Structure formats: C-alpha cells, structure tokens
Amino acid sequence: MVFSWLHLAIVLFLLGGLLFGVGPLLLAVLLGPQAKGGDLGMPFECGMRPHGSSWVKWGISYYCYALIFLAFDVDVLYLFPVATAYGSTEGWLPFVKVFIFLFVLGISIVYFWAKGVFSWPRRIKL
Amino acid sequence: MSIHPQLLHLIIALIAVMAWVGLNALVLVYFERKGAGFIQRRPGPFEVGPQGIIQPLVDGIKLMCKQLVMPTGADPVLFWTAPLLSMTPVLLLFLVLPYGPWLTGMQIDLGILLILAFAGINVLALLIAGWSSNNKYGLLGAARAVAQSVAYEIPLLLAVLAVAFTTGTLDFVKITEGQGPWPWQWNMVYQPLAFIIFIISAVGECNRAPFDLPEAESELTAGFHTEFSSMGFGLFFMAEYSYMVVVASVASTLFLGGYQGPFGSDGWWWYLPKVYAILMFMIWIRWTYPRVTFVQLLNINWKWLLPLGTVNLLATAFFMKLF
Numbered sequence: 364m365v366f367s368w369l370h371l372a373i374v375l376f377l378l379g380g381l382l383f384g385v386g387p388l389l390l391a392v393l394l395g396p397q398a399k400g401g402d403l404g405m406p407f408e409c410g411m412r413p414h415g416s417s418w419v420k421w422g423i424s425y426y427c428y429a430l431i432f433l434a435f436d437v438d439v440l441y442l443f444p445v446a447t448a449y450g451s452t453e454g455w456l457p458f459v460k461v462f463i464f465l466f467v468l469g470i471s472i473v474y475f476w477a478k479g480v481f482s483w484p485r486r487i488k489l
Numbered sequence: 490m491s492i493h494p495q496l497l498h499l500i501i502a503l504i505a506v507m508a509w510v511g512l513n514a515l516v517l518v519y520f521e522r523k524g525a526g527f528i529q530r531r532p533g534p535f536e537v538g539p540q541g542i543i544q545p546l547v548d549g550i551k552l553m554c555k556q557l558v559m560p561t562g563a564d565p566v567l568f569w570t571a572p573l574l575s576m577t578p579v580l581l582l583f584l585v586l587p588y589g590p591w592l593t594g595m596q597i598d599l600g601i602l603l604i605l606a607f608a609g610i611n612v613l614a615l616l617i618a619g620w621s622s623n624n625k626y627g628l629l630g631a632a633r634a635v636a637q638s639v640a641y642e643i644p645l646l647l648a649v650l651a652v653a654f655t656t657g658t659l660d661f662v663k664i665t666e667g668q669g670p671w672p673w674q675w676n677m678v679y680q681p682l683a684f685i686i687f688i689i690s691a692v693g694e695c696n697r698a699p700f701d702l703p704e705a706e707s708e709l710t711a712g713f714h715t716e717f718s719s720m721g722f723g724l725f726f727m728a729e730y731s732y733m734v735v736v737a738s739v740a741s742t743l744f745l746g747g748y749q750g751p752f753g754s755d756g757w758w759w760y761l762p763k764v765y766a767i768l769m770f771m772i773w774i775r776w777t778y779p780r781v782t783f784v785q786l787l788n789i790n791w792k793w794l795l796p797l798g799t800v801n802l803l804a805t806a807f808f809m810k811l812f
Contacts, residue, residue, distance in 0.1 A: 372499050372595050376581040379503045383510070384576035384724050387553060388569075391720040395556040404561030406624040407715055416562060417625040428787070432639045435795075439646045442802075443602060443659060446650055450657035450809065458810045462803060469799050472791070481791055483784050 427480050434471055438464070502594035506583040513734050514727045518545040521772050528776040555719040560623055563716065567621035572717065572724035575614035578607040579731040586738045587662045589748045589757040600661040601649055604739060608694075611732060612638040615696075615703065618725070619713035630712025633783060634696065634703035640790040641693035641700075647798030648687035651680050651805045652743045665747030670755075677744040682801045684744045686794050688767070691736040693790065695729065697771055699778040700786055707780075737767035 406413050442464070449457060475481065519534070519542065526533025534541030559568055585600035587593040597603065612635060619631020653659055655676070656667045668675050677684045693700040704712035714725050741747060741763035750759040781789070 368495055368499075369595065369597055371496075372584055373581060375499055376503060376506070376584050376594075377577055379507060380577040380580040381573060383507060383580060384573040387720040387723060388557070388572070391553050391555065391557050391723075394554045395719055398556055403558060406560045406562065406622070406627075407710065408625060409710065413625070417623050417628045418620075428636060428640060428791070431791075432643065435643045436646070439643065439650065442650055443653065446653035447657055447659060449654055449806065455810055458806050461806045465799055465803050469796070472795060472799075476792075481788060483787075 427475065431471060431475060435468060438468055499594070502584065503580065506580050506594065509583065510579060510727070510731050510734075514730045515545040515549070517730045517733065517768065517772075518548070520769070521775075524769070524772045525776045528773075549723065552719055552723045557721055558716075558718045560716050562623040564621040564623070567617050568716075569721075571614050571618035571621060572721045572728075574617065575611055575728040576724045578610045579728050579735075581607050582731075582735045583738075585661055586735070587665055587742065587747060588738075588760050590755050592748075592757055593662060596660065596662045598658070598660050601653065601659040601739075604735065605646065605649070608732065608735065609638075609642070611728065614728075615713050618717065619703075622713075622716035624716050626709040626711070626715045627713050630703045630705075630709050630715070634713055636783075637696070637700065637702060637786060638694060640787055641690040641794075644686050644790065644794035644798040645690040645694060647795070647802050648680075648683040648690070649739075649743065651683040651798075651802050652676055654802070654805050654809065655679060661742050661747075665742055665749060668746045668749060670746065670749040670751040670759075672746075675744060675746040680744065680801075680805070682797060683805075684740075686798050686801070687740055687744065688770075690790070690794060691740065692771060692774070693786070695733050695736060695771075697733070698775040699781050701775075701780065702783050702786055705780060733768060733771060734764065737764045737771070740767050 406417070442461075445461065449461070522544070523533040523541075532541075534544035537544045537547050559565060582604050584594035585597055585603055587596070615634040615638075616631045619627040619629075619634065652664065656664045658664060658667075664676075672678070696703050702712075703709075704714065709715070714722055717725060738760075741760065745763045745767075746759075747763075748755050748757060748760040750756065
C-alpha cells in the first residue's frame with residue numbers, strides 16, 4: 364500500500380482530534396475537586412435508587428430498520444462511482460440501469476411498508 | 490533541515506481547524522442562547538461582559554473546574570472512550586472543506602465520501618456513551634440515537650448523490666467551481682428538493698431539536714450523556730456544535746455556491762455568511778418547533794424523505810439524459 368499525503372493528513376488530523384479531546388479532560392482532572400463516597404457513584408435516575416443494572420436483555424424493535432438501512436446504505440454507496448461517471452455517458456442505457464437499481468431499492472421500502480413495519484407494532488411478522 | 494511545504498501546509502491547517510472548532514463552539518453557544526432569549530422575549534445571557542459576550546468562555550472554564558464523575562457500575566474503558574471518540578474525527582472533517590480558493594486543508598477527489606465516512610463514527614460514540622454508563626436513560630438515549638442516525642443517513646446520502654450526479658464529481662472544490670457566484674447559478678436552484686431533504690436530515694443527523702430525541706430532556710433527563718459531567722459532557726457538546734458547522738459548510742458548498750463571490754471576489758467572506766445563515770436557521774427552528782415523538786420522527790424519514798429522495802435522484806438522472 365502506498366502511503367500518500369492524504370493518509371498522513373488523516374492520521375495527523377485524527378491525532379490532533381484526540382489531543383483536542385484529551386487536553387480538556389486532563390485539565391478537568393487537574394482542576395476539578397476529587398469528592399468521594401456517599402451516593403456519588405449512583406447512576407442518576409431522577410434521585411431514586413436504580414432497580415438493578417441497565418445491562419439487561421430488552422427488545423429493540425428497530426432491527427428491521429437496521430436491515431433496510433444496511434440495504435440502502437451499502438447499495439447507495441455503489442452509486443457514488445456511478446455519480447462521477449454518469450454525466451459523461453452516452454445514450455439512455457445508463458439511465459435504465461440506474462432506474463433498475465433504484466427501483467429494486469424502492470421495492471424494499473414498499474415491501475416493508477406493506478408488511479406494516481411503519482405502523483410500529485411490537486412484533487413484526489415477516 | 491527544512492520542513493516539506495506540504496507537511497507545513499497540513500500542520501498550519503490543523504492548527505487553524507483547532508482554533509476554528511474551539512472558536513465556533515463559543516460563538517455558537519452565545520448565538521444559541523441569545524437566539525433562544527430573543528425568541529422567548531427575554532434578554533438571554535447578559536451579566537458577564539457587554540451583552541453577556543464572555544458567558545460561553547466562562548461556562549467552559551466552569552465546566553473544566555467540575556469533577557469528572559463516573560458511576561460505580563459503569564464500564565470505565567468504554568465510558569471514557571465515548572467522549573474522545575466523539576471528538577476525535579471532528580477535526581478531520583474540516584480537512585476537505587474549501588473555505589476559500591486557497592483556504593482548503595487538502596483538495597481530494599473523494600471529499601464527500603471522506604466526510605460521510607468519518608461523520609458516521611459519531612453514532613458509535615453515542616451508542617458507547619449511553620450503553621457504558623449503566624443508566625437506563627442513557628441506554629434508551631443510545632438506542633434512539635442509533636435508530637435516528639441510521640434512518641436519517643440515507644436521505645442525506647440520496648440528496649448528496651443528486652448533486653454528485655449533476656456535477657459528476659465528489660470533490661468539494663470542483664463542485665464549488667461548477668456553480669456560479671450568483672444565487673440563480675447555485676445548485677439549490679437546480680436541486681431544490683435535494684436541498685430541503687438535506688437540511689431536514691442534517692438536523693436529524695445532528696440530533697438537534699425538533700429531532701433531539703436521543704437527549705430529550707423532558708423524557709430521558711439528558712439521554713445518552715446523562716452520566717457525563719464536567720468536560721466529558723463538554724466534549725459531546727463541542728462535538729455536536731462542530732458537526733453542525735460541518736453540516737452547514739457541506740450544505741453551503743453543495744447547494745449555495747461555496748466561497749464564490751460576484752466579480753471575482755471569491756473568499757471566506759462569502760463562505761462564512763452562508764454557513765452562519767444555515768446555522769442561524771437551525772437555531773431558529775430549534776426554538777420554534779416542539780419536539781416530535783419518536784414514531785413521528787422515524788415516519789417522516791421512512792415515509793417521506795426516503796421515497797422523495799429516491800424519486801428525486803431518479804428524476805435527476807432522467808433530466809440529465811433529457812437535456
């Protein structure tokens with residue numbers, strides 16, 4: 364792999380961002396008080412003692428949307444190279460190809476819509 | 490031994506971006522509070538300095554002088570990773586934004602892709618923050634943040650793609666130069682629907698009111714950053730404002746002609762008013778509209794923005810072939 368100026372810039376800026384975050388945190392450690400004890404370490408749930416840990420199994424009914432997201436996000440990514448080349452193409456064939464691609468994507472939305480996913484039921488039957 | 494000019498350029502850009510991010514956080518906090526005050530018919534910050542202008546700086550110093558508290562049941566590694574992870578990619582996003590003809594960190598072919606890729610890391614930071622703090626409010630906020638960001642990313646991509654189709658490039662400088670200095674030569678005129686979709690989903694991506702469900706104060710105290718005190722909270726806050734600036738900059742580059750000015754007067758003096766106009770707009774709608782419910786939020790996205798974005802992209806491709 365060739366290490367280009369862009370890679371250097373990305374590494375440099377990420378390091379800069381890290382410093383930009385670590386600096387204020389360190390300052391806060393140095394300047395802030397160091398109180399201990401009492402209920403300081405209790406999670407803030409409006410003053411009441413929490414009932415158990417929050418790391419429990421609970422139903423996220425969003426996983427269907429995560430699936431649509433994956434379908435769209437990955438497929439839309441394929442359109443970025445198309446976008447750069449589309450302007451210089453000739454004839455209607457490229458449009459037909461883009462149309463088929465987006466049409467199939469659109470069908471996924473229609474499918475989920477028809478299955479009642481967007482009426483937000485507790486359980487989704489597919 | 491002399492420093493390579495490209496390296497020097499990068500280091501200067503990095504320092505400038507650092508100053509710009511820090512300054513923007515202060516200025517935007519002030520504008521936000523003054524704007525809120527104006528809309529709610531009260532003076533806003535008033536005591537510290539003339540018209541309260543030093544208030545954000547004093548607040549920042551106050552935040553630094555508070556104790557960093559971590560709940561006893563939390564996951565320490567992830568708990569401290571989260572604010573850093575939120576802040577780390579922010580500076581990189583400014584690398585490719587053209588603030589002026591010579592005021593660009595680096596001109597690369599894949600500018601849009603770089604911003605989209607690294608801006609996505611913030612979602613992970615919010616998820617880690619909410620989950621690791623072992624707080625039920627935090628957990629709910631994190632789940633909401635993920636569902637929302639995931640949903641609003643797609644219309645954002647589709648709106649950006651529509652512009653990329655018409656300009657045929659992913660390079661911010663070339664997109665800017667593809668537009669003219671006058672408002673009727675901007676991409677906004679050719680892509681009005683994409684512009685509206687972009688602005689709405691940008692507000693959703695930034696977790697700003699009326700779409701600030703991940704930190705809805707009235708339901709979740711503070712959502713994913715409930716347990717973060719002192720600068721832990723400060724970093725999330727600063728990152729959020731920086732993402733707003735990035736989104737506004739991207740919008741003004743893609744749709745509002747970027748740094749171009751009439752009669753060859755290109756420069757940041759045209760760019761900044763556009764960026765700040767969009768930021769002011771975001772502040773304005775934050776204090777005007779009530780918060781939507783979560784189902785409404787997702788329905789706006791899946792039932793309106795996404796089909797409209799797809800149709801818009803198809804129409805763009807069609808009209809490009811027609812003319």
